[in-house]
Amino acid sequence: MSMIFPDTFTRLSGTDIPIYISPNAPHWFVPNTAGDRLIQELREKDNTPGAAHTKNALEHLRTQQFLKLIPQRKPAPYSGRGDVLSLDRLTECWIHLTDHCNLSCRHCLFSCSPNTRKSLSFEEVEALYRSTEALGTETYYITGGEPLLHPDFERICRLLLSKETTRLAILTNGLLLPDHLEFLGTLPKDRLHFQISVDGLEENHDAMRGRGAFNRLLSVFTLLSEAGLNTSLAMAVHKGNVHQMADIVTLAGGFGIADVHYLWLFAAGKARDTSHVPMDELFANLVQAETAAEPLGITIDNLKSMEARVFSSPGIRHDLGNAGWESLAVGPDGSIYPTPALIGNSSACCGHIKEGIEQVWKQSDELSALRRLSVVMDEKCQASPLRYIIGGGDIDHSYYAGHDYIGHDPYLDLYEAIALHLIETAATPIADSEAFPGIRLQMGDRLTECSHAEGDVALTHSNCVLSLAGTRGTVGAFYAEAADAPNTDIKNPVCYEEELIHHIPESARVRSYGCGSPVQDADLDEGETLVDLGSGAGVECFIAAKITGARGKVYGVDMLDDMLERARKAKDEVGQRLGYRNVEFKKGYLESIPLDEATADVVISNCVVNLSEDKTKTFAEIFRILKPGGRSVISDVTTDAPFPASIQNDPTLRGECIGGAMVQSRLMAMLEATGFTNIRIIKRFFYREVQGYSFYSLTYQAVKPDTTRAAVLYPGPFAGVITDQGEVIPRGGILEAPWPSATHSDPSAFVLDGEGNITNQDAENSCACYQPVDKEKKNAQPSGATILSTGKKPSGCMRCGRPLTYLDMEREETCSFCGETAMANALCESGHFVCDLCHSEDALSVVKHLCLSTKETDTITLFDRIKKHPSVPLHGPEHHFIVPGVITAAYRNAGGAIGDEEILSAIRRGADIPGGTCAFWGGCGAALGTGIAFGVILKSTPVKATERQIIQKVTGQIITALGELEAARCCRRETLTAFKIAADLSQEILPIPLLADGTTHCFQFNINKECLKSGCPWYVEGKNGIKGEWLKVKG
Incomplete structure (x- = not known):
């Protein structure tokens, strides 16, 4: 099928690298040099790549892959946010407590000073809190004036944080914080945030706020740092201090303050001419500040806020601010305004708290008019291809510059410059190629946070505060909760076979989440070094520790302290059980792995890469830490086609690995662009369906070339x-x-x-x-012979081959193979005990492999093939999972509608039936295994009456038949009987009947010490015919 380059994309001019953008969708991508050249050729010619465009088969393939990655559909018409959004929750409320202040700053927007005294009473704040709480408000901002001067400041703080889900941000000049430090230490630090104003270094700050104010502020920073309170610095930028933007970053770093916010001066009155900074100068100094911030780990939230929009999900339109939709501000006189910056402007007033905040929010004419506004109506924004990425102008800046909420923001060019800078900065380090067309970076490859979008429309935030210091991301919080207690919202808990994890403490086993088992698919060798990204509670690391052995090394990397603490607690116990310690856990992020280059032979990750904020960086980091020739084996959730932003931005679906799922074709292209070769898909299973979109669990391998x-x-x-x-x-x-x-x-x-x-x-x-x-020269295997592959005896005691003695009552014994203590119901004459796990561990792998790979349709034929494998003993609980495995495999091969997962489920259920049930439980494991198989095929549950009755009748008829014989156990006799009855009953029960026509000649009577010989319906002496007929079920 021919692919064309869609005309919805525009190539931006004036950028250092090619950037294509679809303005109305919106969507953008950065092609490599070959991709950009191809697009230009297509647009100049017939827009269809044919033989003239490609030189060989690989180039043709890459061209088709490249064009298929670019969205072809045109976006639906959009008339504005007012037709899409609805009033749902008032998520935040700004409370201007007082206009009383301890300073008289020259640039104060509200002219606050020690002489102004207007304030809200505690009773008014309490009433406001109760009414906004009912509307869903969870974030409160208190400002002024100086809010710490309010006589009820501490009571108000306790009130606003009284609900465990609320956050409180305090905007302050900081000078009065020492007087309240002891009190602030009693508040929940993770929900308390400070934004402190600073106007530059000492000379500039003191010029604005009075002599000595800067040095007093430095002492406050020291106290806040020692107290561990979340703090950000806010600098109002003007001509006099613009050159100190980077200095403020350095200042913050010196006190361990991790966030800096720049406030762009309102272009009103005299400030328009005297203090306004040209856009190019602002941008240049902002980039300098970014350069200073990176090595210090400091976030500049002006960049972070724009980053969330630039790297949001494709198709999300950001359309003006959240004022009037999700946010309101209350002045010190009780008047209500759309934003805190508009407090005191009578033309922006929407009502009063006496009218009721809900009434004003929903019914105010002023707010209704504001909500109807859209980027669609802003002529200046409509000329910009970035209009729905930057979200239009800021309504506060537009109001102060032009007395209207849209059309007059003087900083629009700055926002665009920031957006393009972020794209270029992110794309430039990604390898370019002039050989084959490809995409270096596109919208959606990075996703820094979930947009709160409704109908693919999202809102921007007030520039007064763009982020809260010290907050943790959605995904981090989601999985941190799972470290303390299994998160029932996470739909993908991992389960492993017992033999893989019996050395792992129970506390670590139950808290692992994933969509596959890369540690099992990685084909690990002893002595290899493995890195597990997103190691969680450490399950995969501990499995790898056993496989790689004492000469190997295992590193677990996770971003969450909660998970790391749990893993480290389990590590010592694992080391004691293994007899060596080869596991180390490190805190780190996928985008910055704390390991040296060329460390690992293998990198695995289980359903974690999709959670990465920057997948291109993540794959580059995996590539870096791999040795040449090393491999990454990753299980993750993928899909075949792009899915809507409503799924991508759902916090729960993000935590469940759905929201961050990659389109499979884009995943392959990204791996190739990173430099990986020999990329292959190992397995793929259906995972979930969400909103009509199918998601798959994909395990794939990619190799670093050597x-x-x-x-x-x-x-x-x-x-x-x-x-x-x-x-x-x-x-x-x-x-x-x-x-x-x-x-x-x-x-x-x-x-x-x-x-x-x-x-x-x-x-x-x-x-x-x-x-x-020569068959005549083959000797029958003596009962005491050792199975070379397992070191076990095929009959009697698996340790020494001597006869077993069954106990009347269970008691604790130590297993002769693994050394673990378990309840025993039998010992051999020499006193050896072998636990069920060691009895079955080799056979379980064999049975899974044979049942999944066989094409056999006859249950008895398949059973005998398995029985002849050296890992399967004469008797034992292995038969409990062989029976359901054989029945489900034979049924599938005959055309039954079940797959690998159902067969494995049947085997796992059978493996849970302990040895000796025929005597200790009164129910033969072969009979129960048959019931398991029928239950899997019929999809029975405890509340499906018909299916439940059927499988109980099947199990009951087999047990009845077995009870006709007075005999010691013989697992072959009982299994053959179960198969024959199952095949007979399946004629009427199952959509496709089972076959049990294989030979029933016994090949083990000479080594079965309890054999009934001629008393058994399946006994054969030598080569004679069957001595007896199939045991009929009476009644």
């Missing part, structure tokens, strides 16, 4: 394949190609040795010219 090459044969089934280097290998063809050792086991191609033999696939030469083993 210099290793190998002779590679492509076996088919397709006509040929293209390597990452552009070479074509036809079906049956051989090519020497880059082939890192991590790719050796890849089944899609054969790796040949010097003699042309396949080296990466298990195979056996079955040529008839080989001399067959």
Whole structure:
């Protein structure tokens, strides 16, 4: 299918790198050099890439992949936010407590001073709190004047923080904080935030606020730092202090203050001419401040706020501020305004608290008119392709500059410059390519926070405060709660087979969340170094610790202290159980992994990369820490097509790995652009459906290239394949190609040795010219022989082969294989005890493999194939999971509508049935296993009456048949009986009947010491026919 480049995208001019933007959607992307060249050629010619545009098969493929990544659909018409949004919650409320102040600042917007005394009473604040609480308000800002001068300041703080979900931000000059420090220490620090005004260094600050004010403020910073209170600095920028913007960042860093906010001067009155700073000068100094902030880890929230819009989900229109929709401000006289900056302007007043805040919010004519305004109506914004990214002008700046809420913001050019700067800064470090077209970065690759969008429309925030110091992201909070107690909102808890995790404490097992098992798919070798990104409680790390052994090394990296604390607590116990310690946990982020270059042989991650704020950085970091030839094996949630922003921005769906899911084609392209090769999908399963969109659990591997090459044969089934280097290998063809050792086991191609033999696939030469083993010379395996693959005996005691003695009552014993203590119901004559886990651990893997890979449709034939495997003993609880595995596998192969997950579920359920149930529970494991299989096929649950009755009847008839014989247990006899009855009953019960026509000749009677011989319906002596008939079920 031909792809064209959509005409909805515009190439911006005046940028250092090519940026294409679709203004109305909105969406943007940065192509590499080859991609930009292709787009220009398409636009100059016929807009359709054909043979003239591509030189070879790989270039043609890359061209098609590139164009498919670009959205083709035109956006739906948009008439403004008023037609989309609805009044839902008043999320925040600004309270201008008082215009009384301890200073008389020259630039004060409200002319506050020690002489002004207007204030809200405590009773008025309390009534306001009660009414806004009912409207859903959870963030309160108190300002002034100087709010700390209010006589009821402390009572008001306690009131506003009395609900556990509320936050309080206090805007202050800071000088009075020492008088309240002891009290402030009693408030919840994680919900308390300070924004302190600073006007530059000493000379500038004192010129505005009085001599000595700056040095007094420095002493306050010291106290706040020692008290651990969340603090940000706010600087009102004017001509006299613009050159000190970077100095304020350095000042903040010296006191451990992590946030800086710049306030752009309102262009009103004399300030328009005397203090207003040209846009290019503002921007240049802002970039200098950014440069100073980066090594200090300081956030400039003017950049952070714009970043959230630039790197939001594609298609979200940001349309003016949240004033009147989600936010209101109350002045010291009780008057209500759209924003705190408009307090005192009579033409902006919307009502009074005496009318009721809800009444004013919903019914005020002024607010209704404000809510009807939109970027659509702003002629100046409509000329900008970035209009729905920056969200239009700020209504406060527009009001002060032109006495109208839209159309007059003098800083619009600054916002655009910031937006383009952020795109260029993010895209430039990503590798460029002149060879094949690709996308270096696009909208949605980074997602710094969830936009609170309704119908794909989001609102910007008042410039008075753009972020709260010390707040943690949505995803971090979501998973931190799961560290303390399993989060029932997270729909993806991970489960592992017991043999993988029996050395892991229970406290660490139950708090792991994921969508796959990359630690099992990574094909780990002993002695390798593994890094687990988003290690959580450490389950995958502890599994890897056992596999890599004492010579290996495992690093777990997580951003949450809660999870790290839990993992570190479990680490010592794991080390004691393993007998060595090879695990280390580090705090860090996916975008900045705290490990040296070329550290890891393997990097794994389980459903975490989708949570990354910057996936391009994350993959670059994975690439960096891998050794050449190392591999990343990642399980994550993906989808086949872009999904709406309503899913991307849902906090719960983000935490559940849905909101950050990548489109699979974009994921592959991003891995290729990072430099990975030999990328392959290992497995893919349906995960969830949300709002009609399907999501999949994808496990994939990507390799960091090295210099290793190998002779590679492509076996088919397709006509040929293209390597990452552009070479074509036809079906049956051989090519020497880059082939890192991590790719050796890849089944899609054969790796040949010097003699042309396949080296990466298990195979056996079955040529008839080989001399067959003489059957007459084969000796029957004695009962005491050891199974070489497991070290276990095939009958009797698995330790020594001697007969078992069953106990009348269970008691604690130590397992002779693993050394763990468990309840025992049998010992051998030598006193050995083998727990159920060790009894079954090798057989479980065998049964899973054979049941998932077989094409056999006959239950008895498949059962005998499994029974002849050396890891399966004569008797034991292995049969409890063999039976349901065999039935479900045979049913699937006969055409039944079940898949791998249902077969594995049946096997897992059967593995939970302990040994000896035929005598200790009164229910044979083969009978229960049959019931399990029918339950999986019929999808029975405790509340499905019909299905529940059916499987109980099936189990009951088998138990009845087995009870007809007075005999010691024989797992083969009871399993064959179960299969025969199941096949008979399935004729009427199941959509597709089961087969049980395989040979029932017994091959184990000579090693079964309790064999009934001729008393058994399945007994055969030598090669004679069956001695007896199938045991009929009476009644």
